[in-house]
Amino acid sequence: MVxxxxxxxxxxxxxxxxxxxxxxxxxxxxxxxxxxxxLALESMPLEQRLNCYLGLAVSDQxxxxxxxxxxxxxxxxxxxxxxxxxxxxxxxxxxxxxxxxDELPTRLYDYACSRLDASQRRWLETALxxxxxxxxxxxxxxxxxxxxxxxxxxxIRLFQNLPDDTEYQDTLFVIDRTGxxxxxxxxxxxxxxxxxxxxxxxxxxxxxxxxxxxxLDQGSDIVSRSGYTALxxxxxxxxxxxxxxxxxALENVRRSLESQFMHTAGLDEEEDLFAPIMIxxxxxxxxxxxxxxxxxxxxxxxxxxxxxxxQVVALAVLMPIVAxxxxxxxxxxxxxxxxGLALEQITEQTYMALLRKEMGVAALNxxxxxxxxxxxxxxxxxxxxxxxxxxAAIVINIVIAAVSGVYIPRWLDKLNIxxxxxxxxxxxxxxxxVGFFAFLGLGSLFLLA
Amino acid sequence: MVxxxxxxxxxxxxxxxxxxxxxxxxxxxxxxxxxxxxLALESMPLEQRLNCYLGLAVSDQxxxxxxxxxxxxxxxxxxxxxxxxxxxxxxxxxxxxxxxxDELPTRLYDYACSRLDASQRRWLETALxxxxxxxxxxxxxxxxxxxxxxxxxxxIRLFQNLPDDTEYQDTLFVIDRTGxxxxxxxxxxxxxxxxxxxxxxxxxxxxxxxxxxxxLDQGSDIVSRSGYTALxxxxxxxxxxxxxxxxxALENVRRSLESQFMHTAGLDEEEDLFAPIMIxxxxxxxxxxxxxxxxxxxxxxxxxxxxxxxQVVALAVLMPIVAxxxxxxxxxxxxxxxxGLALEQITEQTYMALLRKEMGVAALNxxxxxxxxxxxxxxxxxxxxxxxxxxAAIVINIVIAAVSGVYIPRWLDKLNIxxxxxxxxxxxxxxxxVGFFAFLGLGSLFLLA
Numbered sequence: 001m002v003x004x005x006x007x008x009x010x011x012x013x014x015x016x017x018x019x020x021x022x023x024x025x026x027x028x029x030x031x032x033x034x035x036x037x038x039l040a041l042e043s044m045p046l047e048q049r050l051n052c053y054l055g056l057a058v059s060d061q062x063x064x065x066x067x068x069x070x071x072x073x074x075x076x077x078x079x080x081x082x083x084x085x086x087x088x089x090x091x092x093x094x095x096x097x098x099x100x101x102d103e104l105p106t107r108l109y110d111y112a113c114s115r116l117d118a119s120q121r122r123w124l125e126t127a128l129x130x131x132x133x134x135x136x137x138x139x140x141x142x143x144x145x146x147x148x149x150x151x152x153x154x155x156i157r158l159f160q161n162l163p164d165d166t167e168y169q170d171t172l173f174v175i176d177r178t179g180x181x182x183x184x185x186x187x188x189x190x191x192x193x194x195x196x197x198x199x200x201x202x203x204x205x206x207x208x209x210x211x212x213x214x215x216l217d218q219g220s221d222i223v224s225r226s227g228y229t230a231l232x233x234x235x236x237x238x239x240x241x242x243x244x245x246x247x248x249a250l251e252n253v254r255r256s257l258e259s260q261f262m263h264t265a266g267l268d269e270e271e272d273l274f275a276p277i278m279i280x281x282x283x284x285x286x287x288x289x290x291x292x293x294x295x296x297x298x299x300x301x302x303x304x305x306x307x308x309x310x311q312v313v314a315l316a317v318l319m320p321i322v323a324x325x326x327x328x329x330x331x332x333x334x335x336x337x338x339x340g341l342a343l344e345q346i347t348e349q350t351y352m353a354l355l356r357k358e359m360g361v362a363a364l365n366x367x368x369x370x371x372x373x374x375x376x377x378x379x380x381x382x383x384x385x386x387x388x389x390x391x392a393a394i395v396i397n398i399v400i401a402a403v404s405g406v407y408i409p410r411w412l413d414k415l416n417i418x419x420x421x422x423x424x425x426x427x428x429x430x431x432x433x434v435g436f437f438a439f440l441g442l443g444s445l446f447l448l449a
Numbered sequence: 450m451v452x453x454x455x456x457x458x459x460x461x462x463x464x465x466x467x468x469x470x471x472x473x474x475x476x477x478x479x480x481x482x483x484x485x486x487x488l489a490l491e492s493m494p495l496e497q498r499l500n501c502y503l504g505l506a507v508s509d510q511x512x513x514x515x516x517x518x519x520x521x522x523x524x525x526x527x528x529x530x531x532x533x534x535x536x537x538x539x540x541x542x543x544x545x546x547x548x549x550x551d552e553l554p555t556r557l558y559d560y561a562c563s564r565l566d567a568s569q570r571r572w573l574e575t576a577l578x579x580x581x582x583x584x585x586x587x588x589x590x591x592x593x594x595x596x597x598x599x600x601x602x603x604x605i606r607l608f609q610n611l612p613d614d615t616e617y618q619d620t621l622f623v624i625d626r627t628g629x630x631x632x633x634x635x636x637x638x639x640x641x642x643x644x645x646x647x648x649x650x651x652x653x654x655x656x657x658x659x660x661x662x663x664x665l666d667q668g669s670d671i672v673s674r675s676g677y678t679a680l681x682x683x684x685x686x687x688x689x690x691x692x693x694x695x696x697x698a699l700e701n702v703r704r705s706l707e708s709q710f711m712h713t714a715g716l717d718e719e720e721d722l723f724a725p726i727m728i729x730x731x732x733x734x735x736x737x738x739x740x741x742x743x744x745x746x747x748x749x750x751x752x753x754x755x756x757x758x759x760q761v762v763a764l765a766v767l768m769p770i771v772a773x774x775x776x777x778x779x780x781x782x783x784x785x786x787x788x789g790l791a792l793e794q795i796t797e798q799t800y801m802a803l804l805r806k807e808m809g810v811a812a813l814n815x816x817x818x819x820x821x822x823x824x825x826x827x828x829x830x831x832x833x834x835x836x837x838x839x840x841a842a843i844v845i846n847i848v849i850a851a852v853s854g855v856y857i858p859r860w861l862d863k864l865n866i867x868x869x870x871x872x873x874x875x876x877x878x879x880x881x882x883v884g885f886f887a888f889l890g891l892g893s894l895f896l897l898a
Contacts, residue, residue: 008793033675033676035674043794043796043799045799157641206613224696224699225485229619253699253702261706261713266781277809280806281813289818292774292822298769298773302769303766306762329733339710339711345488345722357723357724357729361729368734
């Protein structure tokens with residue numbers, strides 16, 4: 001039993017260090033699993049990250065790069081010279097090449113391809129016929145394949161020849177003469193079997209397969225819910241393209257949930273914590289610009305009531321409350337919907353039930369809080385009419401927020417637009433405009449002489 | 450190779466159905482993996498959910514309940530009578546009991562305990578000495594344990610006696626006479642070994658262990674990054690408490706990322722899509738109330754400048770823009786920080802580097818957008834002074850938003866408050882108050898006669 005403490009980045013990440021400290025740090029980094037090493041590098045400011053990266057063995061560099069976020073990886077690539085990149089690609093296998101493809105200059109990519117052997121190049125070409133978000137593109141080619149006619153003793157030999165550091169390699173993938181997938185066998189299934197037995201008698205017929213065309217997120221869900229350590233990825237003719245392991249499934253589940261979270265702020269899950277200021281500013285500027293449009297729309301709505309505001313300044317003081325309550329209530333519905341859509345949990349059949357429920361919740365909370373706000377407003381401004389107006393505006397805004405919270409993501413999803421990214425901007429626009437319009441409109445109707 | 454299509458809830462979930470349809474539906478449901486079955490039940494409105502649940506075999510009911518969200522599960526429990534609950538707990542093993550503990554009435558819990566055998570009851574008692582968020586509490590007791598002195602042939606027999614539907618059971622956990630964990634062995638390692646060989650010669654000494662006291666999230670990260678299918682969970686004396694498998698690790702990673710996302714809207718990851726209206730309204734009311742406080746604080750800030758607003762109504766029209774730009778910019782920094790903190794990626798050493806970067810990004814975007822807004826404002830109101838004032842207020846607000854975005858989550862994290870839940874409320878309060886104060890304050894200084 002080895003002493004393997006919880007990865008503690010406080011001990012690893014420094015702002016600056018001397019040569020001795022760097023050597024100690026490198027010794028610690030090389031002990032880490034690839035995913036841990038990648039996280040440690042991502043946690044470092046750019047200068048330290050590059051220094052540590054350059055001190056690693058080439059095989060560790062490749063492992064780390066493959067596990068890193070795209071942006072963090074690019075921020076390393078950007079600082080490597082041609083010779084360093086060349087040394088790197090020389091050691092890449094087909095899986096590394098597929099993962100790092102987009103960050104490599106074209107000439108290096110060609111060079112890397114020329115160094116692959118024929119079977120690896122075939123994997124590469126097949127994988128590239130699939131889209132970036134399809135399982136066929138990211139099927140792992142590091143897998144144990146055995147012919148249907150082989151015997152148990154051949155299977156055992158395959159396992160015995162496995163290198164020590166392989167991950168989730170307890171599965172044997174069986175193919176027929178033409179390369180079509182015939183089933184999988186767990187290592188434990190081979191235990192105690194006669195060595196001359198043909199392997200196809202041991203095939204596990206319950207194991208699902210993953211179609212190459214399937215979306216990577218869906219494929220990952222299948223693997224993660226199947227209870228198997230790895231599943232075969234096959235093309236439309238049933239040919240084995242590679243495997244999707246539980247490790248990769250977990251990584252994909254993690255990325256897709258992280259992207260949901262990051263998208264709520266208009267960020268990408270690949271965003272590097274220590275991205276260069278210019279790059280980061282440029283990327284975020286767009287999101288600020290889009291939100292500025294909605295803010296101007298809200299301001300324009302307020303501008304319609306300038307005359308009213310001039311006469312009843314209390315309306316100007318209170319109006320952010322109406323917009324804010326609608327925004328908060330709407331984002332609760334929106335968030336629940338986004339999760340449900342991501343899990344493909346919301347169907348046409350239950351859609352109306354969901355709308356009824358969310359409207360019911362909105363009506364209850366709308367009435368509750370509008371009474372509270374009306375009372376506070378009365379004590380603040382000494383005017384029951386203003387209290388009544390803000391209460392009514394809040395009920396209207398919260399109920400419309402609930403309807404929007406249900407419909408906007410649904411509608412975005414149908415248009416294949418990510419609701420986690422655009423949903424909140426659109427929802428806020430609706431709740432701002434409706435909130436200001438209802439409140440100032442009612443105010444104009446009832447408060448102007 | 451079995452035909453196992455992607456789980457399609459559109460085909461399963463209905464708003465209503467007759468007896469024939471229910472039987473067909475049940476036939477489909479029983480084919481699903483437990484995680485899929487749980488998701489299908491969660492996707493159904495309460496009435497359909499209960500009907501389907503009641504049609505399942507007791508063992509499927511338990512499997513589904515264990516994989517369901519707490520709220521969705523409670524909404525089933527709430528509708529079961531005592532006899533139904535009793536039948537259910539009679540079939541529960543120690544892991545089911547530990548998972549469903551909180552939802553069971555005490556007397557049923559005692560009844561369930563009385564039906565466990567001695568060894569299961571010992572597991573239960575040990576697990577209950579750990580907190581709800583510790584690995585020792587959720588260690589899985591369905592694992593293959595072998596004595597150090599056993600031979601390969603004994604190990605092989607263990608694997609051969611495994612039931613068919615076990616998940617991630619390719620690992621053997623070795624203990625000594627006193628129950629202390631001695632190491633683990635993969636099934637594939639046993640292949641081709643002489644059957645009389647003592648198993649302790651085959652132990653994999655690289656496999657990490659998970660301490661029982663460790664936080665479940667951290668334990669799940671260790672498992673997910675280790676490359677192993679399951680790791681041993683041990684107590685402080687090194688005694689084996691159970692295992693943490695990659696399947697459970699994935700489920701925990703999923704829940705913890707989902708909670709991050711749901712918390713941004715003040716929701717819980719356990720929230721049931723079809724929760725009863727009253728329950729859902731009550732839970733969300735609190736969040737609306739907290740946000741109302743911050744909205745009133747913003748309104749109060751505006752109220753300080755009533756006199757100014759009365760004279761320059763353009764300020765009332767434009768003020769939401771200042772608050773909104775600060776809020777958006779701040780939430781980008783906040784979101785990046787929350788992710789970094791969740792990954793334990795942000796350390797004391799790199800904290801200042803991060804602050805400098807975020808302030809740099811804010812300064813760039815602040816200047817860019819304040820110029821744009823100043824120009825638009827000039828064309829709208831024909832007054833350069835108002836343009837200058839809104840520009841200055843936006844630069845101030847965006848830079849303060851960045852500083853708050855870095856400091857607020859850091860400070861909440863130190864106080865052990867979840868920044869994903871409270872961060873955005875506090876940040877919005879800051880950007881609202883600062884935005885209104887800066888804009889209306891500058892307006893009062895420069896625009897009043």
